[in-house]
Amino acid sequence: MKLEKIIEIVKENLAWDGDVTLETSLIEDLGADSLDVVELCLAFEEEFGVHIDDEDLPGILTIGDVLNYIEAEKAS
Amino acid sequence: MGLRIRDVADYLPEKKVANSFFLKLLNTSDEWIRSRTGIEGRHFAEDFSTSDMALKVAGDLDISEEDKKRVKIILHASFTPDYIMPSIAAIIQGALELQEEVLCLDINMACTGFVGGLILIEGFLKKDELAILIGTEKISKHLDFEDRGTAILFGDGSGGVLLEKTEDEFFTVYGTRSNKEDLVMKEGEALTMKGSQVFRFATEVGASSISGVLDKAGLEKQDIDYFVCHQANERILDYIAHRLQISPLLFPKSLKDTGNVSAASIPLLLSKLKREGEFKENKRVILTGFGAGLSWASILMEVGKMNETSKNTLD
Numbered sequence: 001m002k003l004e005k006i007i008e009i010v011k012e013n014l015a016w017d018g019d020v021t022l023e024t025s026l027i028e029d030l031g032a033d034s035l036d037v038v039e040l041c042l043a044f045e046e047e048f049g050v051h052i053d054d055e056d057l058p059g060i061l062t063i064g065d066v067l068n069y070i071e072a073e074k075a076s
Numbered sequence: 077m078g079l080r081i082r083d084v085a086d087y088l089p090e091k092k093v094a095n096s097f098f099l100k101l102l103n104t105s106d107e108w109i110r111s112r113t114g115i116e117g118r119h120f121a122e123d124f125s126t127s128d129m130a131l132k133v134a135g136d137l138d139i140s141e142e143d144k145k146r147v148k149i150i151l152h153a154s155f156t157p158d159y160i161m162p163s164i165a166a167i168i169q170g171a172l173e174l175q176e177e178v179l180c181l182d183i184n185m186a187c188t189g190f191v192g193g194l195i196l197i198e199g200f201l202k203k204d205e206l207a208i209l210i211g212t213e214k215i216s217k218h219l220d221f222e223d224r225g226t227a228i229l230f231g232d233g234s235g236g237v238l239l240e241k242t243e244d245e246f247f248t249v250y251g252t253r254s255n256k257e258d259l260v261m262k263e264g265e266a267l268t269m270k271g272s273q274v275f276r277f278a279t280e281v282g283a284s285s286i287s288g289v290l291d292k293a294g295l296e297k298q299d300i301d302y303f304v305c306h307q308a309n310e311r312i313l314d315y316i317a318h319r320l321q322i323s324p325l326l327f328p329k330s331l332k333d334t335g336n337v338s339a340a341s342i343p344l345l346l347s348k349l350k351r352e353g354e355f356k357e358n359k360r361v362i363l364t365g366f367g368a369g370l371s372w373a374s375i376l377m378e379v380g381k382m383n384e385t386s387k388n389t390l391d
Binding site: 033034035037039042054057 | 112315
């Protein structure tokens with residue numbers, strides 16, 4: 001469910017119609033730039049009630065990274 | 077108590093710099109800059125100084141000889157002045173041949189400078205007294221043209237207003253979050269900016285200060301005709317609109333032709349809107365600035381019924 005919502009937010013924000021999997025890279029595969037990533041993080045924060053630190057952004061490269069980060073934040 | 081904008085004027089340097097200027101300097105393209113920032117061009121002042129531009133605007137404001145006796149304060153907002161002293165405000169006082177009984181000072185609130193200046197002036201003036209507020213920037217002389225994160229974003233220009241103290245509505249929200257890492261320019265160094273952090277900051281305080289000033293006024297977002305925000309980046313403006321669930325069409329833009337002109341951006345936009353006929357009748361607007369400091373400020377006030385003789389250069 002969480003993964004589906006992440007993918008839905010990514011597709012909507014980046015206007016992407018193609019397939020998105022855990023391995024999909026936000027920047028390499030979907031063409032996101034640094035501000036796209038920040039906008040996505042703000043959307044994730046709003047949806048899941050977590051805070052994504054700017055210093056952690058370089059480590060959030062794929063959809064799987066997003067999922068792992070949000071789950072870790074929710075668990076802490 | 078409040079303020080009425082009696083007149084607005086602007087000045088943009090002759091030299092227009094298209095996005096193509098950066099293709100040789102940076103790994104970028106016109107399409108990339110347009111889609112990422114909303115900017116198609118900007119103006120560079122070259123040999124024209126900050127005070128030269130400010131004086132052009134001051135001279136274009138419609139101020140009668142009778143008005144000149146009522147001007148009690150001149151504020152000039154800039155983070156790129158050519159004079160450290162005297163103040164550019166004092167230079168304007170002389171150029172306009174105003175009386176000596178005028179308080180003249182420059183302020184540096186970067187991109188919040190114009191809105192901060194309005195707040196200071198509203199608090200200083202007594203009813204029926206007048207003020208001049210001008211924001212001018214020559215940012216091109218402080219850019220690192222190898223830094224894609226800043227070089228493409230900024231431009232030069234000036235905009236200013238003649239203000240009169242009134243009893244109209246005037247509500248303010250402002251704040252400072254001291255930070256000397258995210259948006260910085262030290263003496264002799266180029267401007268630097270952490271784009272992600274500044275985007276997050278600007279969208280947060282832009283939205284919260286607009287909500288805050290609406291709450292203070294006891295009004296709803298539907299009661300506002302225009303949200304006149306600092307023209308930093310189209311994506312910041314669109315995201316603030318998204319956060320507030322307001323149509324981005326109510327966030328007018330001028331940055332397409334100017335880039336980010338910091339303290340001059342809001343008066344440049346007001347001048348553009350006036351030229352397009354938007355202020356023939358009174359409009360209720362929220363003016364919002366945000367930038368280095370980190371600082372932010374929002375004002376809810378009415379704008380309209382200006383003199384029809386002001387001169388404009390923004391096309």
